[in-house]
Amino acid sequence: MSELNTVKAYLNQMPATIMKLLEVDPPLDTIPGPVKAIVDKYQVVKRVVLILIDNFGLFELTYNKPPFLITNSEVMLLLSTKNPYTLGILHQMMYGGFEQEPNGFHFLKYLNEKDKKTCFIARKKDLGRYDGGTHSIPKESDMSTWVESAKAINNYNFTWVHYLDFENLHKQQQRLKRQTPEDLIDKLITRTDKWILSNYKQLRHNSLMIIIGDHGRSKMDFEYSGKIAQWREASVPVAIFISK
Numbered sequence: 428m429s430e431l432n433t434v435k436a437y438l439n440q441m442p443a444t445i446m447k448l449l450e451v452d453p454p455l456d457t458i459p460g461p462v463k464a465i466v467d468k469y470q471v472v473k474r475v476v477l478i479l480i481d482n483f484g485l486f487e488l489t490y491n492k493p494p495f496l497i498t499n500s501e502v503m504l505l506l507s508t509k510n511p512y513t514l515g516i517l518h519q520m521m522y523g524g525f526e527q528e529p530n531g532f533h534f535l536k537y538l539n540e541k542d543k544k545t546c547f548i549a550r551k552k553d554l555g556r557y558d559g560g561t562h563s564i565p566k567e568s569d570m571s572t573w574v575e576s577a578k579a580i581n582n583y584n585f586t587w588v589h590y591l592d593f594e595n596l597h598k599q600q601q602r603l604k605r606q607t608p609e610d611l612i613d614k615l616i617t618r619t620d621k622w623i624l625s626n627y628k629q630l631r632h633n634s635l636m637i638i639i640g641d642h643g644r645s646k647m648d649f650e651y652s653g654k655i656a657q658w659r660e661a662s663v664p665v666a667i668f669i670s671k
Contacts, residue, residue, distance in 0.1 A: 432501065436462045438508035438516065438664065439524045441639075442534045448472050448635060449584055451541045457530045458523030468502060469670060473633040476580050476626065480619060481513055481591040482612055483640030488665060491613050493620030495627070496638060496667055504666040506639075511664045513591065516641040521557050535561040538585055546579045548572050549589035569615075573622045581631050590619055630671050638667040 443453035444461040450471050453461065488496065488503075508519060518525065521534045535545050536559040547558045549572070551565035564579070566572040569590045576588045627636060641664050 432464075433503050433505060434462065434464045436465075436504045436506060436666075438506040439519050441506075441520055441666065442523045445475055445477070445534075445585065445637070446538070446541075448475060449538070449543055451538060451543060454530070454532060454537070457532045462504065465502065465504070465668065469635055469668070472635045472670070474581070474583065474631070474635070475585050476576075476630065476634065476636045477585070477587045478623060478626075478636065478638045479516065479587070479589045479591075480616075480638065480640050481589075482642065483616060483619075487612065487616055487640065488667075491616045493616050495620045495624040496669075499627070499669045500667045501670060502668040504668075506664040506666055508664060511642040513641050516639070516664065517553065517557050521559065533559040535559045535585075535587075543584040544582070545585045545587070546583040547587045547589075548575050548579060549587070550591065553589065569619070573626075576622075576626060577629060580626055580629060580634075627669065627671060632671055634671045636669045636671070638669070640665050 437459060439459045440462050443455065443458055444465050446453040447461045447466045448469055448471060508515065510516075510519070510525075518527075522528060523532060523534070535547065538545050539561055545561045547554060547561055547563040548566055549563070550567060554563040554565055562583075564575050566575055572588060572590060576586070580586050580588075623636070623638065630636070
């Protein structure tokens with residue numbers, strides 16, 4: 428991790444950054460400009476796979492150390508945002524900020540209008556709110572989302588995959604009084620890391636994976652203590668870049 432190229436950026440720069448990588452000129456009069464360090468490093472790619480993971484950020488990356496992400500990360504953006512939670516991340520990614528459809532802008536719609544094929548794999552409720560009419564595939568569990576992602580990632584210019592099992596499983600575990608949330612999130616991160624590795628192996632060349640983490644649907648109470656609790660409290664969303 429010490430040698431990983433780390434760059435500070437704003438979350439609302441991500442739509443323009445992805446557009447530039449896909450050779451689409453972003454509407455810079457409407458949304459913030461791209462992250463220069465990313466555009467300079469990767470130039471142009473044929474396809475981008477964006478994987479959004481709830482309850483995953485700088486703390487989980489350094490504390491849980493998912494092997495594939497740790498070993499293969501090329502650049503990590505520390506993403507500054509006023510709202511690091513799931514719906515806040517989705518909203519800023521789709522609209523380039525907190526305003527809904529400024530000047531008619533919607534990230535996926537805009538890519539479609541520029542003849543880029545897009546696919547959004549997520550829960551039905553989130554798709555209904557944010558897909559903007561793009562090709563979307565509703566899946567109600569992370570396992571089914573992962574299976575669908577394997578079919579999709581090489582068939583679109585931009586594929587968005589959303590993993591968000593933690594909070595539903597955490598509620599189940601609470602009812603059953605089983606493992607702690609810390610144990611659960613560690614297992615889910617390890618599992619998802621293996622799924623991302625399998626996606627990476629499938630990807631054709633000239634592709635770019637972007638793994639973004641958020642703080643989940645709402646603030647969670649964990650049992651970390653001392654310095655570890657402080658580190659988690661200070662954790663920020665990240666975007667990890669891995670090319671192929």
